[in-house]
Amino acid sequence: MAGASDDRAAPRAPTGTRDVLWPESWRFETTVARFRRLVEAAGYGLAQSPVFEYASVFRRGIGDESDVVGKEMYEFEDRDGQMLALRPEGTASVVRAYVQHRPVLPWKAWYMAPLLRHERPQAARYRQHHQLGIEALGVADADLDVEVIWVAHAFMRDLGLTDYSLRIGSMGDGTCRPPYLELLTVYLDAHRNELCDEHHERFRANPMRVFDCKRPECVAVTAGAPKLVDHLCDECAAHFQRVQGGLSSLDIPFDIDPRLVRGFDYYTRTTFEFASGAIEAAQNALCGGGRYDGLVEMLGGDPTPGVGFGMGIERVLVACDAEGVFPVDPPPLDAFVVDVTGGDAGRDITTRLREAGLAADRAFDGRSMKAQMKLADRSGAVVAVIVGPAEAAAGDVLVRPLRAEGDQEPVRADDVVDAVRRATRREDET
Numbered sequence: 001m002a003g004a005s006d007d008r009a010a011p012r013a014p015t016g017t018r019d020v021l022w023p024e025s026w027r028f029e030t031t032v033a034r035f036r037r038l039v040e041a042a043g044y045g046l047a048q049s050p051v052f053e054y055a056s057v058f059r060r061g062i063g064d065e066s067d068v069v070g071k072e073m074y075e076f077e078d079r080d081g082q083m084l085a086l087r088p089e090g091t092a093s094v095v096r097a098y099v100q101h102r103p104v105l106p107w108k109a110w111y112m113a114p115l116l117r118h119e120r121p122q123a124a125r126y127r128q129h130h131q132l133g134i135e136a137l138g139v140a141d142a143d144l145d146v147e148v149i150w151v152a153h154a155f156m157r158d159l160g161l162t163d164y165s166l167r168i169g170s171m172g173d174g175t176c177r178p179p180y181l182e183l184l185t186v187y188l189d190a191h192r193n194e195l196c197d198e199h200h201e202r203f204r205a206n207p208m209r210v211f212d213c214k215r216p217e218c219v220a221v222t223a224g225a226p227k228l229v230d231h232l233c234d235e236c237a238a239h240f241q242r243v244q245g246g247l248s249s250l251d252i253p254f255d256i257d258p259r260l261v262r263g264f265d266y267y268t269r270t271t272f273e274f275a276s277g278a279i280e281a282a283q284n285a286l287c288g289g290g291r292y293d294g295l296v297e298m299l300g301g302d303p304t305p306g307v308g309f310g311m312g313i314e315r316v317l318v319a320c321d322a323e324g325v326f327p328v329d330p331p332p333l334d335a336f337v338v339d340v341t342g343g344d345a346g347r348d349i350t351t352r353l354r355e356a357g358l359a360a361d362r363a364f365d366g367r368s369m370k371a372q373m374k375l376a377d378r379s380g381a382v383v384a385v386i387v388g389p390a391e392a393a394a395g396d397v398l399v400r401p402l403r404a405e406g407d408q409e410p411v412r413a414d415d416v417v418d419a420v421r422r423a424t425r426r427e428d429e430t
């Protein structure tokens, strides 16, 4: 609390959050750009929604008993007395936007959103993290589940990841899940005393969540429990079969995991999760998703099927580091302009280069040649464009390679754009 209460201390980012600065931020934005290219080429359009919603959107959509809403959601009353919540997950907001605006179905949307949860601070878990996701509404066809899984797979492959696996399961639907839940409840009741402290009493509220419990007692009990994938109705079983057939046809390897249940109430039928083999098992989930045919109705719309996924950017980048792929390598500037004649030439030449589409920067404050050349070197620019008194008098500039062998050449100041283009093209070829 010292940082918060001491007005004189320099403020720091809040506990559990972090700043992302250049060049790491370049990698972050490149991740988003690559995702955008992939999903827009597959017919998904950007959906932007507020970072906060009325709290009821998440309470109704995710469910009060989930950890996300019950323990982690930032919920507060604003100055008008409205109960608001910072978005703790991506799907409910997008679906709320669908219900409100009624875009034509099928509707395929993608998003990049900060998610905010009051999590216990620990390595690689942040109270604000960033998620890439897609949501596709209006189609019950299992081939859309396959498409959504393919998008996640194709994206991770595009980043260079190879060490990951896919697990799939089915949550059934309103026909087969209720009788299964009765069966499961009877089983858990018979083994009640073997369950962990938390689930000993609480299993009745949502018995499937016991499959999610990592404590050895619950893992042991659920190992022998009836599995929903063995009790699907004919329609759900056929849907699950078609998902598997589609994945096989697209050469996407998968395992069926009867324990894979999602923590949110709105999931139906397909669930899936990609996990990295390169990072610690407790935090190796890269992407989770599934079908949520009940969510639109829960948020006040007409019954509308939907399927989607969310993928944590920070987690994916940890996996990239662990596999040594997708390195940080920001593109260099084309030119850095060094002007020791007062700054007018530096200002004008830098602007001309930029208006011609070249990447250029310069020094300010009339610093010495030595100081400006140091900045030019540090900038990573391909060439320095130098204006000294002799060049200024002759109407010339010097173009000096900074990252390769070669002599500096004088060129007419009027030709500086072409000269920098030539020099940077030559660099590209070596």
Ligand SMILES: [Zn+2]
Residues within 6 Å of the ligand: 195, 196, 197, 198, 199, 210, 213, 214, 215, 218
């Ligand atoms: Zn438990």
Ligand SMILES: [Zn+2]
Residues within 6 Å of the ligand: 172, 173, 174, 175, 176, 177, 232, 233, 234, 235, 236, 237
């Ligand atoms: Zn069913």
